[in-house]
Amino acid sequence: MFPSRxxxxxxxxxxxxxxxxxxxxxxYYPPRLVxxxxxxxxxDTYVLPEMAKLQTFTVIRTPASQFSDQAPYAMGIVKFEDxxxxxxxxxxxxxxxxxxxxxxxxxxxxxxxxxxHGVLSYAYKFxxxxx
Amino acid sequence: xxxxxxKNHLNGSKNPYAQYPFxxxxxxxxxxxxxxxxxxxxxxxxxxxxxxAVILTTVDIAKKMKKPYIRITGSGMATDTIxxxxxxSLTWLKSTELAGQRALQMAGRKIGDINLVEVHDCFSIAEIxxxxxxxxxxPGTGLKAKGHPVGATGIGQVVxxxxxxxxxxxxxxxxxxxxxxxxxxxxxxSGASAVVHILEVA
Numbered sequence: 334m335f336p337s338r339x340x341x342x343x344x345x346x347x348x349x350x351x352x353x354x355x356x357x358x359x360x361y362y363p364p365r366l367v368x369x370x371x372x373x374x375x376x377d378t379y380v381l382p383e384m385a386k387l388q389t390f391t392v393i394r395t396p397a398s399q400f401s402d403q404a405p406y407a408m409g410i411v412k413f414e415d416x417x418x419x420x421x422x423x424x425x426x427x428x429x430x431x432x433x434x435x436x437x438x439x440x441x442x443x444x445x446x447x448x449x450h451g452v453l454s455y456a457y458k459f460x461x462x463x464x
Numbered sequence: 465x466x467x468x469x470x471k472n473h474l475n476g477s478k479n480p481y482a483q484y485p486f487x488x489x490x491x492x493x494x495x496x497x498x499x500x501x502x503x504x505x506x507x508x509x510x511x512x513x514x515x516x517a518v519i520l521t522t523v524d525i526a527k528k529m530k531k532p533y534i535r536i537t538g539s540g541m542a543t544d545t546i547x548x549x550x551x552x553s554l555t556w557l558k559s560t561e562l563a564g565q566r567a568l569q570m571a572g573r574k575i576g577d578i579n580l581v582e583v584h585d586c587f588s589i590a591e592i593x594x595x596x597x598x599x600x601x602x603p604g605t606g607l608k609a610k611g612h613p614v615g616a617t618g619i620g621q622v623v624x625x626x627x628x629x630x631x632x633x634x635x636x637x638x639x640x641x642x643x644x645x646x647x648x649x650x651x652x653x654s655g656a657s658a659v660v661h662i663l664e665v666a
Contacts, residue, residue: 361550369545389554394498395505408500410549418549 334445336452344378346456349439351417352376362417381419385411385459387435388418392428399445411437411459424458436462466493468588469506469608476609478637483512483611506608507588514613516620523666534626538573538662540566546656557597559658560649564598567647571662575599578662579643580628582621584651586612594649598660618659621648625663 344350345363352364356373362381367374390409393400400406407423409431423431424442437459444454470490476482488506496504526533542562545551552558568575581600585591585607607617625646627633644665651658 363547369550392498392501394500410554420547420549 334447334452334454336447339452339454342456346454347441349381349457350378351381352378360415360417362419381413381417381439383439384462385413385419385437385439387423387431387433387437387459388412389433390423390431407431409437409459421456422458424460426461431461438462465502465507465588465592466490466504468585468591469493472585472591472608473506475637478635479610480634482609483510483514484609486609503587503589509586509607509612512611512613514611514616514620516613516616516623518619518622518626526666532630533666534629534663535666536661537664538567538569538571538660540564540568540570540660541657542566543657544655546653548654555593557593557651557655557658559655560594560597560651560660561599563658563660564647564649567660567662571645571664573645573662577645578647579641579645580625580639581647581649582624583649584617584621584658594651598647598649600647618648618650621650622661622663629663629665 342363350364351360351362353360353376354368354371354373355375355377357368357371359368359370364376364378388410390407392405392407394405396404396406405428407426407428408420409423410418410420412418423437439457440460441455442458444456446453467490470488470493473484473486473488477485477487479485493504493506496506498504499508523533523535540563542559544559548554564575575598578600581598583591583594583598585594588608610620613620625648628639628643629646631638631642633639646663648661648663649658
């Protein structure tokens, strides 16, 4: 991932900042510049809670090259109480015991390295609650 | 799920332009390398080099050509969010549903009028969700055996429909009963954009 993109996405990836449309109240993660519902361009920023529920998941067994040392790993979509959904990797878990509906905690983790001299990119991963 | 690549390889085995023109067994799908649960390698369309072309012209000029011509009677496009978590449903392709409705409306057709359809079945689950979103059952050939040269796939679908509507499909894969109305559905970004066309015998 380009360093400029890592820098640009820090608010959402590092601080879990989401946005809510001032006009219609639609919530977005990642934040948007224009509301897809009403076309509004003014948003308030808020921070997502730490807990969410697993909506669906898959286990990646043939990964993209930069994630080859992590396979097999689970990717899931989680839903927060306010209805916002996000996708991410499920870490520190037994992939055979994952269940839809499980509670997940969001943790700040390393996502990938851009070679041995490139920028490390960080963001959130989901950890099943019992871990 | 495994019945989809089985069927597409069976149909694709009769296509002289297919990348993998051979039938496979149901067990081959389930014993193949796992890619992402529940998809195995044979659920996924291959990486392909390929090209396809059509000649677009006016009806007046088409009438002077020696081959029977096919008319584009409907064209519909729709978009959705590219992020799957932001979609209304994970098991429905709303852009495909809307694009299909728009194309049918332009053509003055109902989904029941369609005799054959080529869909963007890049993965076996995609064929299921696309055909459900369009409201149609698909007997066709598919990207699995034919190959999926991303930039050429859309026109490749049109070429197949044109062959079928002209009654020129090779190796006994011509659909019986002289099909008159065909449909193509193509998409990108896991359905973030979808385009549907209706093609008819002139």
